[in-house]
Structure formats: C-alpha cells, structure tokens
Amino acid sequence: MTDKTPLWQAIAMTLRSEIETGHYPPGDRLPTEAQLAARFGVNRHTVRRALSDLVAAGLVHARRGAGVFVLSRPTDYALGRRVRFSQNLAAAGRTGSHRFTRIETRPCDRQEAEALALAPGDPVHVIEGLSLADGQPLALFRSVLPGWLEGLPDYARAHASITAALAACGVADYSRASTRITAKLANATQALALQIAEKAPILRSVAINREGGPDDPGRPVEYGRTWFAGDRVSLVLTGL
Template identity: 55%
Template sequence: MGKSPVWKSIALGLTTDIAEGRYNTGDRLPTEAQLAAKYGVNRHTVRRALSDLSDQGLVRSRRGAGVFVTARPTDYPIGKRVRYHKSISASGKIPGKKILTLTTRTADVAEAEALELSEGEAVHVYDGLSLADGQPIGLFQSVFPAGRLPGILAALVETRSVTKALQQCGVEDYVRVSTRLTARAATPTQALHLQLSEGAPVLYSVGVNADTNGIPVEFGRTYFAGERVTLTMDNE
C-alpha cells in the first residue's frame, strides 16, 4: 500500500487542532510560511492541505488577511439513548436529513441476524444523508423489519425523523443495544455524497436499536465524515 500524500497528514493535523480547541471559530491559522516551516514542506503542499480544509467547510481564506477557522467538527454522541436532532441541536448546529432512497427488499444475512428475522423476510430500507448546518456529516442506511413496521416508509417521508416515524408505527421508545465502530477510507461514491476527497477518513458505525421489550426495530450503517465529526461516548 502506498504512502498517503503529505498534504493529507497536514490537513488531518490541522483538523485535529481545530477539533481539540487549539483554534476556535474565527481564529486565524498560522501563515503558509509558518506551517511550511512547522511541517518541513514547501508552501505548495501547505496550500493543498488548506484547500482541502476549505472544501470541507472548516476554514475560509480572506485575501490579504489569512486563513480563518469557520467551523469546528460536530460532536456526536454514541450512546444508549442518542437522538440525532437533539444531539446536533445541542452542539449549536441545525440538524437535517436528506432522503436518498426508500426501498423494500429481502434482508441480507447481517440484517436478518441483527433484526431477528427468518431467511427471506422483507425489510424496509432508508438511505440518506445526515446534515449539520446544511453540510453532510454522515451517509447512512437504516433497515427496518417490514413485517413489524409496515408503515415506516410513509412515516419517514412525512416526518424525516426515525424517532417520530417509529412513534407513528407504535414504537414509543427505543434504545441502542449495540454499536461497532471502524475506520475506513471513503470510496468514490461515499466521497461524492459527503463532499470529501476520495480516500478521506470516514468512521463506519454499525448499530442495532430495540424497543423497550428488547425487540430489534432498526439496524443501522453510517459512514461519518471523519474530518467533520467527533464521536463521543454517552452513557445515558
């Protein structure tokens, strides 16, 4: 496997500095010359890294003034009772969802096992984008047991909220029963949806939600934009 370009390492380092509060929204970053000296590279390499951060919406260049931080990565908790809209709102950003596709098909092996379905049973599938201040932060797929939740797709169209759609289908409350996280590189399709560079880091989350009786109601897969999201652990 070939080495990653140096500019990607610089971009990741600067993203980490922003995420950890070394540079806050409105702060000016060091000059290209200062960053070049810090990382031991030429200014063209630094410029490429800054351009990538600009493409991610994290910084903005002002002619004659420098490069300024425009946003910090969004904190997103991974916990037992996390609700997307509430969590993003708590971070000071405006939550949103974009529906990509709504389909019904046969469950694959992983879905059937997670949702406790028999071979050949149908599932309703919701593919979409999670947004924060209008910027994509996650490409997700939510899979629901069609037999238990026959009206979930119509409810999703109406509410654009998994929590509200589940309530319309009789699931008043639910909790996360399992979460698995791995780091991956964005594929061309994922990069296009998330407005990232191909190969940019993404965090892949697989989770199962169940109702208060322990019956699985949702199997979810999400690719989070690594440069825009900081995942935190929430025990609530």
Template identity: 45%
Template sequence: MSETPGSLHAEGHIPVTDEPAGVERGSGVTLWRQIAERIEQEIATGARPPGARLPVETDLAATFGVNRHTLRRALSYLTERGLIEATAGRGTFVKEPPLRYPIGPRTRFSEIVAAGGREPFGRFLGSRVEPADAGVARELSLAVGTPVLRIESSHEADGVPMSVGTSWFPHARCRDLDLVYAATGSLTRALATLGIADYRRRETRLTARPATAQESQTLSLPPGRAVMVLERLDAELNGAPLQFGRSAIAADRVQLILKP
C-alpha cells in the same frame, strides 16, 4: 450599489480588510505561503471565525494580486492543515470544530446536532423492500428471507454532510416508514407516526477505513480521506429489534463520545 471598504460581502463572506492584502514579491517566501499564512493568521485571531465562508477564488486572487493557480496552492495547503474545507455547491469555509456526538442508550441525531447549536437535516436518498440476508436477519432476530425495509439516507449539520448510510427495519413493523421519513426528514418523527414513540440503542460498533468513491462524493470529502464506519442496533422499549444500521461518518467532522 457598490460596497464601502470593510463592509460585508454578499452571501455572508467575511470582508477583506481596508488595507491591501497584497503579497511581497522577492521576499524569499513563496507567494502561496504568504497567502496561506495571512489567512491562517486571520483564522487564529477570529477575523475569519469557524463556519465563515471565504470569498470566491477570483475575488481572493484579486485581493492578493496573484493568479488563481497560486491562490489554489495556498487554499490546498490550508485544507491539508484542516483549517478550511470546500463543500460542493456551497463554497469554501473556515472549518468548524468537530461535532460532539454522544452515543448512549438514547441517541438521536437531530437532538444532538441542535444541542450543539447547529441545524440538523436528514436527507432521504431511497428505499426498497428486500429479503433479509443472513447478516441483517441475525441483527434483527428474523428468519433469513423475511421482508425488511431498507432506507438509504444522509445527515447534515448546518448544510455540511456528516454521514451517509443504510438502515434496515422489519417491514411488517415499519410499513410506509420510508414515505413518512422522506416527508419529514426525521426518523424519530416518522417512527412516532407508526406508534413507536421511543426506542433505545442496544449496541454500537465502530471501525475505520478509507472512504469509497461514492462516499467521498456524497460527503464532499477529498480523495483518500478516512471515514468511521458505525454499525448500530436499536430496539423498542419491549426489547424487540427495531433498526440495524451502517453509516460512514466523515471522521474529521464528528467526535464520537461513548457514554455508558
């Protein structure tokens, strides 16, 4: 069934307007800039709200009556301005405001994301038991060489990648934690099955650097984009070190709020 003008497009696309969105040739303003200004205006007025998916390139190019090369120049400009963002496998979206992420004594990704009205998801990427090196042993108050459980994971909000990182746990305390985490997607729920009902953040450390190639791929970041590197140490309520973690966070998608 064909769509009527102004109706919703498939897959949640924001509809094009009833009036043609064609650009003015010979106006003295390049075509790609006219397109960028048109989309930017639609974002500013709320016609394309945060999180809205843009139509696919072929549809947008047809709407504006230009070739895909011209359209891509406009989209590239809007991406550089931080107004839209392409996520591999999902499409191009009007950029959401940064996720407000409070860091305090009790910091839980799922709870924070859900409180912000978004859908949290933890993706298990892999695990192994390995001997603790000097750095991990120091953080977890273990002897060098003590077996630790290493878990690789990434976290998303509404399907948008937010962070990717590695966590280490004392293996004797957290045996099979990786299996439960892989099944539930929630570290808090996985720890609860081991009898660890609660834990507290003991320390948080922040630095920044350019994303590695692997981080850029996992987080769907353009080349050269920066990440925040967050190191954290969590402890059980009795004070015993529980988790040392290091995560790369998409710097422009998360606003960290440090709380006493």
C-alpha cells in the same frame, strides 16, 4: 537583518485570520486562485502554495473542479444508549436534518435477518440518505427496519425522520443495544455525497436498536450503518 516572510506564508496567514474571525464561515468557498492572485498581486503558484498550507492545517478542503471550501470544526456526537440525531446536534448548537435518497421494502439478507431477529427473506424497510449539520453533509446512513412496522415507509416520507416514523408505528421509545465503530477510507460515491476527498478518513458505525428503554429492551427495530466524515465529527461514548 531580518529575513522577509515568504509571500505565500503571508497570504496564508491573512486567509487564516479571515477564516478564524468568521469572514469566511464553515462551508463557504474561498475566492478562486485567479481572484486571490489579483487581490495580493502575486502569481497563481504563490496562491496555490498558500492554499496548500491551509489544507495541511485542516482549515480548508479542496474539491476538484469545485474550489476550496472552509471546513467546520468537528462536532461532538454522543453515542449513548439513546441516540437521536437532531437532539445530538442541538446540544452542540447546530441544526440537524436528513435528506432521504432511498426508501424501499425488500427481502432481508442473512446478516439483516440475524440483526433483526427475522428469518432470511422476511420483508424489511430500507431507508438510505444523508445527515446534515447546518446544511453541511456530516454522515451517510442506511437503516434497515423490520417489515412488521406497517406503513413505516409512508411515515418516513411524511416526517423526514426515522424516529418520528417509528413513533407513528407505535414504537414510542427505542435504545441502542450495540455499536461497532471502524475506521475506513471514503470510496468515490461516499466522497461525492459527503463532499470530501476520495480515500479521506471516515468512521463507520454499525448499530442495533431495540424498542423500549435501556432497562427494558424489546424487539430489534433498526439495524443501521452510518459513515461519518472523519474530520467533521468527534464520537463521544456516553453511558454504554
């Protein structure tokens, strides 16, 4: 006599198939526990166990008070001497965009001064925001740029692009001078912005960019920190 498949497992298999065939694309919210219970004629506890199986398999993510959402497959993100967010995502077949949440000019601290070859207290432009792939949060970022880049905040607001803002300031090309990557756990505010669980793994990149190409580097023009959602990106090192 063949053992019967547990109901929760059969439900998980059905939902897994529907996710993999694109019935629920990345970023979509699954039906509620009550809706799934009604669909399959089971109690909510059985549905909850099926959803837990999908979470463990890395197919979905549960956000408290919001529901269960389908995760996208990790995007390859190249970290080379020239790093351009939109170009990186375009190469992976995805559309990149930025949402700036802070643009201001203030005195720099000692760490920023050292990275940008400035004196402590010199003015810097600070741009913070969220990077998205096909509308889904991929990373948080903070870019600190030297104050001698006159007009940069206005250019950044106008173009919604740091690269375009640098070009408007006369920096036609820039390249990566250094990159340091560290594994971290998301705090509450990072988790909220990235739409992940608090203490979920994230990857922090700390980088310094210089004007000019890799073979002719000039002055530092950007000291950046980026926090990538760990399950949404694969960092690929190229040409470093």
